Amino acid sequence: MDHNLLIPIMRRLAIEAGAKIMEIYNSDDFDVKVKSDDSPVTAADEAADAIISAGLVDVFPDVMLVTEEQADSHAKKGDTFLIVDPLDGTKEFIHRRGDFTVNIAYVENGVPQRGVVYAPAKERMFFTQADGQAVEETGDFALDTIGKTTPINVADSNNAGLFIVASKSHRDQATDDYINKYNVKDMKSAGSSLKFCLIATGEADIYPRVGRTMEWDTAAGHAVLLGAGGNVVRFDDHSPLTYGKEDFANPFFIAYAPNVELKEA
Incomplete structure (x- = not known):
C-alpha cells in the first residue's frame, strides 16, 4: 500500500x-x-x-x-x-x-x-x-x-492521578468497577472514537472498554493512538488487540498511554 x-x-x-x-x-x-x-x-x-x-x-x-x-x-x-x-x-x-x-x-x-x-x-x-x-x-x-x-503525542501519565475517558452511551457498573482500581484525578465522557483521540493528544490517559465493539468502531482511532505513542490491548490478558477476527468483533479492551500501570481485570 x-x-x-x-x-x-x-x-x-x-x-x-x-x-x-x-x-x-x-x-x-x-x-x-x-x-x-x-x-x-x-x-x-x-x-x-x-x-x-x-x-x-x-x-x-x-x-x-x-x-x-x-x-x-x-x-x-x-x-x-x-x-x-x-x-x-x-x-x-x-x-x-x-x-x-x-x-x-x-x-x-x-x-x-x-x-x-x-x-x-x-x-x-x-x-x-x-x-x-x-x-x-x-x-x-x-x-x-x-x-x-x-x-500529537500521548501524555507522560502520572499514576498518582490519571485522567480517565469513558463512553457516554455505554457506561456501566463493570466499567466503573475497573476504573475504581486506579487513582483518578479527573473523568471525561466522550462518544465514538474520540476517546482514542483524547488519549492520543494527551487529554486523557486511559480508556477501558468493557462492552461490545466491532473492529470498524476502533480501527481508525487505534491507528491514530498508535501513531501518537499509545497502545490498545485486550482487557483479559493485556495482549495486543488485533484485527481480522471472526465477524470483526472485538473483545473488551483498554486503550492507554504507555506510562499507565495497567491493573488486572
Whole structure:
C-alpha cells in the first residue's frame, strides 16, 4: 500500500462524508431505522457509507473493504484490508450531541497502520501521516489541501492521578468497577472514537472498554493512538488487540498511554 496516496484519499473522503452527515444533522428531521442487531441507522450513515465506499473502491479496487453498513462485507476473511465506520456514534448523532465521527482505517497484518478520525460537528480532525506520525489538523478542512497539522503525542501519565475517558452511551457498573482500581484525578465522557483521540493528544490517559465493539468502531482511532505513542490491548490478558477476527468483533479492551500501570481485570 502506498501510504502517500492512501492518506490524502482517506482524508478527503472523510471530509466529503462529514459534509453530507452535517447536512442531514442540521436538517429539521431525519428518519431513524433499526438494523437486525437492534442498533440504529440513519440516512446519514448510509449516505456517508456510499461516498466513502465508492471512493475507496475507485482508487483501491484490489484491497479488501469492510464497512459497517454493508453486511455482505462482514463475511470477508483476511488480515489486510480497509475498514470503515461512516458514522460512529449514531446515538450521539440522533440526540444531536455532536460526539460522532467518520472513521476510515487501513489494517495490515492485523494491525491498524493508518487511520483518519473526523468529528465534523466538533471540527476536529485526526489522522496518521504517511510516515505513521499522528497529527491533528486545524483550519477549514479543504478537500485537496491539508491545513495546519500539529503532531500529537500521548501524555507522560502520572499514576498518582490519571485522567480517565469513558463512553457516554455505554457506561456501566463493570466499567466503573475497573476504573475504581486506579487513582483518578479527573473523568471525561466522550462518544465514538474520540476517546482514542483524547488519549492520543494527551487529554486523557486511559480508556477501558468493557462492552461490545466491532473492529470498524476502533480501527481508525487505534491507528491514530498508535501513531501518537499509545497502545490498545485486550482487557483479559493485556495482549495486543488485533484485527481480522471472526465477524470483526472485538473483545473488551483498554486503550492507554504507555506510562499507565495497567491493573488486572
